[in-house]
Each structure stands twice: as structure tokens, then as C-alpha cells.
Amino acid sequence: MQAVSKVYGRGQGAVAALREVxxxxxxxxxxAVMGPSGSGKSTFLHCAAGLDSPSSGSVRLGDTELTGMDETRLTELRRKRVGFVFQAFNLVSSLTVTQNITLPLRLGGVRADRxxxxxVVHRVGLAGRTGHRPAELSGGQQQRVAIARALITRPEVVFGDEPTGALDTMTARDVLTLLREVVDTMGQTVVMVTHDPVAASYADTVLYLADGRIVDEMRAPTADAVAERMTRLGAYV
Known part of the structure; x- marks a missing residue:
């Protein structure tokens, strides 16, 4: 991401969500990406993932320039090369676990590599649950299905938008441990927007956004250090 700005609206009502990032x-x-409400976290994620186009600047995925791509090519790129995990699990209630996981492949006309x-099913701890439907699973199990679905295309990067926001503390830790494992054991790249210092402490690096700019970066974060830094950004006053 090079000098990316995103402005919504025009004239007097224009709002800069990202500024030269x-x-x-x-x-x-x-x-992990953190910042106060309205700091530009979601816009950052959407621009980095090709879900939204920057007003100016350049976004690349590997060697591919996303800026200026038409929607058809962006849709294909997201389906093949990017995985998504959201706060709402976004599973299809009528489909089984296996059918939900392989949905991105089926949408792309690709057969699943058995x-x-x-x-992937084994890694996310869903062996024995593959014939279940979402309503028969706990929240944590549903988020595991969503993570498996994000991994099935072997994406270059998985983007998480508050992936533990709807989970209780213990379940959230299980899901964060799983994300940490897919980075460490599978070489996966994960970028996660979160407001939770404990969640951020599972990351290698925390980027802090404020008023649309990256104002700080923390390596090897701890939950206490993240919370203290967020307080200085005015997020937890």
C-alpha cells in the first residue's frame, strides 16, 4: 500500500477516511490493525483487500497492482487470492460445514482438492463435524468454519474484520490461537482489524491508525502494552 488516501463525499461534506497511508x-x-472508532480501520482493510478503491495511491497484492482493476477482475482476484473472516460468521445456513468451506471453490468452478x-478441516478442529449445519454448531465452531473457508483457496492473505468480536473470551482465545497457528505452521499471511488488546497480542506487529494515518507500529506486542498505547490514542479514555 503506497500513499493511499480515501475520501468519501465531495466538497464541504468530504471526509478523509485514509490519508497518505x-x-x-x-x-x-x-x-493487527487498531485505532479509535472512526480512525479508518475498516477503510484500510477494504482498500487493502480490493473491496474498495482508494481515491489516490497504489495497492498491490504480491506483484499485482489492484488500483484501476475493473470489478470483474477484482472479484476473481478476491475469490482466488484473498480470504475473509468477519465478525458475523456469514455462513449459509442451509449448507453443511463441508459445503460452506468449499463454497469459494464452487463459485469459481473449481473442484476441491480432497x-x-x-x-484444513483437521487444522481448524472440525473433523467429525463436517456434515453439520451452522445451527448445530457453537459460535466458536462457526467461526472455525469461516476460517477454513478463508483458507481453502490457499490465499496469499487472510483479512479478518473483528473476527473474535462476537465470541466469548475463552472461545475468542481458541480462534486467535488457530489464526496464530496458520501463520506459524502454514506460512499464511493474516491481517486483522480488532479493538481488543488481547486479540492484538497474538499478532507479530500492531499498526495503530488515528485520523486516517498510521501513527505507530508495535512489534512483539503484549496486551498491556497495546492497551496502554490505545489509551494514549484516546481510544480508551
Whole structure:
């Protein structure tokens, strides 16, 4: 992401959600993005993932320039090369666990690699649950299905938007441990927006946004250090 700005609206009513943001996310790393409400976290995620186009600047995924791509090509890129995990699990209630996980492949007309599907199911701890429907699963299990769905296409990066926001503390820790494991054991790249210092402490690096700018970066974060830094940003006053 190079000098990315995003402005919503025009004239007097224009709002700058991102201002000249430049950052590189290393492959195989876990990055948390934090900041006060309205700091630009969601806009950052949407621009980085190709869900929204910046007003100016450049966004790249690997060697691919996203800026200026038409919606058809962006949709194909997101389906093949990007995974998403949201606060609301966004599962299809009528489909089984296996059918939910493989949905991105089916949408792209690709057959599931059985060995990879089995490995992903095993990694996220859903073996024995594959025939269940979402209503038969706990919240934590549903989020595991969502993570498996994000991993099934072997994406270059998985973006999480408050992925533990709807979970209780113990379940959230299980899900965060799983995200940490997919980075450490599978070399996956994960970028997660969160408001929770404990969640951020699972990351390698925390990026702090305020007023649309990256104002700080913390490596090897701890929950206490993250909370203290957020207080100085005015988020927890």
C-alpha cells in the first residue's frame, strides 16, 4: 500500500477516511490493525483487500497492482487470492460445514482438492463435524468454519474484520490461537482489524491508525502494552 488516501463525499461534506497511508505487510506474518472508532480501520482493510478503491495511491497484492482493476477482475482476484473472516460468521445456513468451506471453490468452478480439504478441516478442529449445519454448531465452531473457508483457496492473505468480536473470551482465545497457528505452521499471511488488546497480542506487529494515518507500529506486542498505547490514542479514555 503506497500513499493511499480515501475520501468519501465531495466538497464541504468530504471526509478523509485514509490519508497518505504507506505500509508493507510481510508474507507469513500476523498483523493487527487498531485505532479509535472512526480512525479508518475498516477503510484500510477494504482498500487493502480490493473491496474498495482508494481515491489516490497504489495497492498491490504480491506483484499485482489492484488500483484501476475493473470489478470483474477484482472479484476473481478476491475469490482466488484473498480470504475473509468477519465478525458475523456469514455462513449459509442451509449448507453443511463441508459445503460452506468449499463454497469459494464452487463459485469459481473449481473442484476441491480432497487432501487439502481434509487438512484444513483437521487444522481448524472440525473433523467429525463436517456434515453439520451452522445451527448445530457453537459460535466458536462457526467461526472455525469461516476460517477454513478463508483458507481453502490457499490465499496469499487472510483479512479478518473483528473476527473474535462476537465470541466469548475463552472461545475468542481458541480462534486467535488457530489464526496464530496458520501463520506459524502454514506460512499464511493474516491481517486483522480488532479493538481488543488481547486479540492484538497474538499478532507479530500492531499498526495503530488515528485520523486516517498510521501513527505507530508495535512489534512483539503484549496486551498491556497495546492497551496502554490505545489509551494514549484516546481510544480508551
Amino acid at each position: 504507506t505500509v508493507g505487510i510481510p508474507r507469513g506474518s500476523f498483523t 487432501a487439502w480439504l481434509d487438512e
